[in-house]
Amino acid sequence: MISLRALVTLEVDGVVYVTGEVLELPEGQEARAAQLQSYGYADEAPAEPVKKTRRKTTPAS
Numbered sequence: 001m002i003s004l005r006a007l008v009t010l011e012v013d014g015v016v017y018v019t020g021e022v023l024e025l026p027e028g029q030e031a032r033a034a035q036l037q038s039y040g041y042a043d044e045a046p047a048e049p050v051k052k053t054r055r056k057t058t059p060a061s
Contacts, residue, residue, distance in 0.1 A: 001026065002033045003045035010041050 002025040006017040017023045022045045025033055036042040 002029060004033055004036060004042035005045045006042055008041055010036075012036075 004023050004025065006019055006021050006023055009016065009018050011017075012023055012025075015023070023042070033042070037044070
């Protein structure tokens with residue numbers, strides 16, 4: 001699968017994606033993905049979100 005993040009609201013294969021939503025194209029559609037990116041309609045989807053580490057704070061004495 002090719003994952004892209006929609007930069008605008010767009011319709012792909014009958015499905016409407018809003019800005020920021022991740023859309024997936026099947027393998028073999030690299031040219032289509034490149035075209036969506038070149039027109040500014042989509043960008044590479046970010047990798048899995050990185051969890052922020054939480055630090056324990058010591059109470060001020």
